Amino acid sequence: MSRWLLHAALLGLLTGCASTPNLPPPAVGERPSIESDEAGLWAQMEAFEKRLQYAPDRVTDPALNAYVRDLTCKLAGEYCGDIRVYILRQPYFNAAMAPNGMLVIWTGLLLRAEDEAQLAFVLGHEIGHYVSRHSIERWRQMKSTANVATAISVLSAGAGAGLAGALATMGAYSSLYAFSREQEREADDYGLKRLRELGYDPRRAGQLWAAVWDEERQRERGLMSAIFATHPASEERRDRLLQAAADGEGQRGFENFQARVAALRPSWFEDELSRRHFRQSAVLFARLRALPPLAGEAAYYQGEMYRKRAGEGDVTRALEAYDAALAAGRAPPAVHRSRGLVLRQLGRAEAAREAFRRYLELAPEASDRAMIESYLQ
């Protein structure tokens, strides 16, 4: 789908290599001179941003957007007015900053962050890319390696594009991964600095990357990672972040963050399940289930993951997870439908019928009512 290619191309331009000299931070409200090469990059990004405003996967929930925008503003300080936030419904861990101040956050990141400190670190990291003008360095590097034309072709492909051009650009894109790590470290340092300045616990940054690394290690070669490759998850990065903040302390903002994302979180769980990359989801759901306020909800989706995976012993695991979700009192009515399905597989027909009946009691308008009623006959 061109959406993927578009994101890939965008991200390829949004982070950079370290082979050009460090540039001074941008002035507040600064736009590049029309004669500069940077103006061309801005023009591309602004065209992309126009399309992004109407992207079908853009999350438009006003409360969530206001929350993330306000937090970004706090972190951006004097650059607040230069940065615009877009949340995209994508089940992967990613955020990206364009040179024109377009900041893109994917919902897979919001599902994986546990508290405001972790989200603030990621946002601060992206603002670090902006302040350090990494993308213009990347742009110049791409020009020097003659990759820019293909990258632009993929950006244009966002409006419905050519697979062949995208394939070529992905080669260029991949070749630039290796250059991004030094800049990632620089952006990490900026993110940690802003966490400390705003009173957040800087240790949460390393703990987020430790969790992300645990997921990444489960990935099978050839599968799309839950963690986007421009933000390499590695032991080195985890250890560096943990070490840098070992003596830090501060607020987590756990309750506030969880309250802000609670309404949309079920849809992000559903998206994660839809990936059917069960090894990574298993690690994620187990982590979230260990957080008391999320335990019931995460247990339900962990049960869904086991039921969908349907490996040896998974039916029993699913039932245990559903029962835990019910005990925690935070499961949706569909937990009873799912219990009914696994109880049927376990040969417990009467218990399955009881679960289906309970589902229909709690969700009388369920759109699959006719099918569930057929199971009761």
Next chain:
Amino acid sequence: MKRWTRPALLLALLLLAGCGSMLVQPGPRRVDGLQLDTPVSWTERGSKGHRIWTRDGTALNALHLYTEIKPGEHVMRQRYGLKKDEGARFRAGLSAVEAQELIVDALRASGATDLKSEGLRPHLFAGETGFRFELSFANAQGLRYQAMAAGEVENGTMSWLIFLAPSEHYYERDRVHVEAILASLARR
């Protein structure tokens, strides 16, 4: 590179598919073990196990017929390098609720956005008790689509069809023809 091409390939199969085509005339026809009757003509692409019929091009109307998907196979017969226990794979004993989930997940993986499915209900598919439901979603450019899916799990395999078309004009125009095909389905 493969990971980037996968969604594009899936979508291509759904909306842009095609290499070599033949005309399907109105009337009765046999398709991979199924007997059906179409009231209108179509262009057919694909091969045994996955036929794609369209009237105006697959971005405007596409009827996909998948037959006898075996346990472990991708529900849309994709053959890219997913591991055996991952991806939208059919397994024997799948319930209708789970078949719907499988199809929805496969569509999402293909790039469908803002996807909603509803109305899952029993449906007589080729003479066997199966399932049917409706869907709506947007493609990457935001164009809204509607779809209907129906199928059955029988003898350890799954056969199903899905009709997709833009909500504006095309879905309603062709829905009645697909309903007629669905009603005519029988095992050969």
